[in-house]
Amino acid sequence: MPRIVVDVMPKPEILDPQGKAIVGALPRLGFTAFSQVRQGKRFELTVDGEVTEEILAQARTAAERLLSNPVIEDVVNVEVVAD
């Protein structure tokens, strides 16, 4: 069944405390090439049947209204993934 993937990231100007903690842990494991980490969220919405334009539009609206908070987050990607 097809899925709609929604990716949500903290806004660039919002400090991401979790990403900051992760970037601090990386060098301890020998990964020294990464200067910044930002942690986001990936949602997978499964659709029974075909993903129509209307269903995709619903996913975009749900992403803005529920899956993300526009004060602190951006919806950076909404796409259909076929299995």
Place this chain on the structure above:
Amino acid sequence: MSATELPLIGDYSTPVTALSGARIGVVTFPGTLDDRDAARAVGLAGAEAVSLWHADSDLADVDAVVIPGGFSYGDYLRAGAISRFAPMMDKIIDAANSDAKLPVLGICNGFQILTESHLLPGSMIKNDHLKFLCRDQVLRVDNNSTAWTNQYAQGEEITVVLKNQDGQYVADEKTLDALEAEGRVAFSYVGWNPNGSRRNIAGITNAAGNVVGLMPHPEHAVEAGFGPDHTGTDGLGVFASVLTHLVGGQK
């Protein structure tokens, strides 16, 4: 009083006043923790606490509403994000925005629900140090003209409990400037900033002053023997304020 009567250490009986008829709703969501404490604080202030269930859509004619703290829906998605769409919240949002301007107080998770509901601006993210924190916290009352702060002196410092993990208040610079310029910062942290909140903001109000949200817990500082430093009852003023507001006693 005769000399043989016991001296007043404190009178903890419920006062019988004109305010005693007020009915204050306390909303319970799945995962709410502090509804019983909030209801007790309402009772100690002299009003009747009315339990409201998140899935109902009847406000039961309450005169004001407290949205208490806890971890509604386990903080899944974002703190307050799922509770915000409960049927009871639709009623509360409408009533808060109506001409009647229902007084609404959000404490901790309740504050997060109010920002997710857009009744208050901004949002909360994880504490900058990433740890859960529980301590006595000094706050300054920066606006004593709201429905929930009118029994404090302007600039008064109070001590209540702070306990949260997602307590870092954030908003864009324009919103923060507006909040400060319009006197809509209701409470700010004094001494240190426990979670990285912008501009030391601990609580804010809407423009009308009927909707207030704060991260610390006034309902845990209402009874001698149980509050901060075992004596503190500084939080009682929040609940006394709304009763005063309801009888038109805004000073």
